[in-house]
Amino acid sequence: MNRIKASELSAALFLILTGILCFISGRSFQTMHRPEPVFPSAGLTATHRLSDYFPPLKNTHGDTEVYIFRGTEEGGNLLVLGGTHPNEPAGLVSSVLLIENIRGKRGNVFIVPRANASGFTHSDPQEGNPQRFAVPTPSGPRLFRLGSRLTNPVDQWPDPAIYINPARQKLSGNEVRNLNRCYPGRADGFLTEKMAFGIMELIRRERIDIGIDLHESAPEYPVINAIVFHENSSELAALALLELQAEGFDIRLEASPVNLHGLSHREWGDHAGIKAILLETPNASHGRLKGKPSSSLIVDGKDKFYAKASRLGWLFVPYGEEGIPLALRVARHLAALKALLGGLAELEPEKAVEVEGMPPPAEVQKKGLGAFLHPPQKSG
Amino acid sequence: MKKNCDVLVILFWFSFAFLAMPGNGQETVGIFEQPMLITSAGQNAEVQIAAVLARRAGLNYTLSKQATGAELENVKTLVLVLGASLKGLGAAGLDMDKERDRVRALITAAQETHVPLLCLHLGGESRRGQQTDDLIAEVLPLAKMVMVVKSGNGDGFFTRLCQPKNIPLVEVEKMADAQVPLQKAFK
């Protein structure tokens, strides 16, 4: 191999190359700041921002949309939170599906599809995750961002060595950027604590009666296919479980531990007195046993390593070769939401919430998510 | 010919009636009185479901997750929902030994005041395991009737405990199916 002599010219060429690399990757990184479009149904009555409830969030990456569907009849107020953890896609997609289909009938529905908006602007380092996943619709794929469990360090940095959250729970340092450890929030705290405070303000100002936080967990995690409930919602959760089992969804009840603080299902109930429920579905894409992360792993949920782990009895849910697709996970969230609303109507009829046009879970499973999603925006 | 058909039809319907009864023909209808006290043995979450089933069945009940003998006053039936949940125990600030002592004391108090015991196991296969099984083995022989979700008795564990004592054992497919036999078990 003949040696090429390095010169100032080659250094300049490499410098130009550096510039090009910076431009391409920087632009790709910046696109994560562009929220995926949501096309609300005709039933939408208002769109607020979290900063309308808590102004210090204005012009920060912690601000996010609140979609409001007011019913024509008196009833309760429901809050649905998706995207608390942006690496758990069923939460975002279930919320978007609701926003694009429902009309309020009784009571009011508040939907926050991207609760941790900052978490959507980056992905978990060293995971090799795709930036987006594609949900097929009849007129082409709809792209959604796959973010990180935590707030973007660009927005909140550095992490403390040990984090003592607003509810005085001692946690590891990086939990300071985990929205679901920061409740009930701090008005003058870190950005994530401000987001949590904003959500608490929304709950207080809109007199929310029941809050549902949509999550996903890895199939090897014990709290899965579960309804996690605050003790003030135990009867509601039990009613919902019976309803879900009757519909063929296997689900378990998990009481919210009274001494684990900072989580939605604990602090919403303790501090705002609302019925607080958290739902979990199984998602292979953020588990530790998965193969190559990809858009199809998220959407189709097929993974041979999880199938093997399931055969070996290592998992808390059955995981076959056919996988657990996003459509099924979203259907589970919708079915649980429906069952919870049914239970609420039975227990406290004056606080009942009824919506029309909610995609039937069985249909979502059968026809796929695309049948209920707005066609993608034509890229310009 | 017509008569034969009628007999067959009657036999056909009777066969259903027999299917609904436990195998050895023990009584499972109207054997308990209200009001009842529902508590768990092992701090499981299914105790809440038992309460919902009782409410839907229109039964008079009190739910007390950590019931003691003192709460048995004016109670005609004690309902124990079996199954140890480490998370539930932890949340209640208990350990398995303390919980076992509480359940033992409660059953002793119930026996002294002649309050019959109805045992439910609703959690299915996933609510089994050594700790739960030890507790069940201790409590079950004292029950007047046992109701289980089928998958929990897949290995015949409940059948083996009930048969020698001639305790009626009712199996149901799903938790929700327990409502009807529960309703029927009470006067």
Next chain:
Amino acid sequence: MIRIFYLLIVLYLSLHLFWHLFRQKNPWSQAGTALVLTLFLLRLFLIK
């Protein structure tokens, strides 16, 4: 405040790499330096 310190550190290291790039005698070392410099520049400009 801590962010300014952080940015100053990144800026110092970036300049160091820049200087290094022009002093290299081996083109492969130049390529390696350029790649490391890319990461530092991204840090410098994309953290507000």
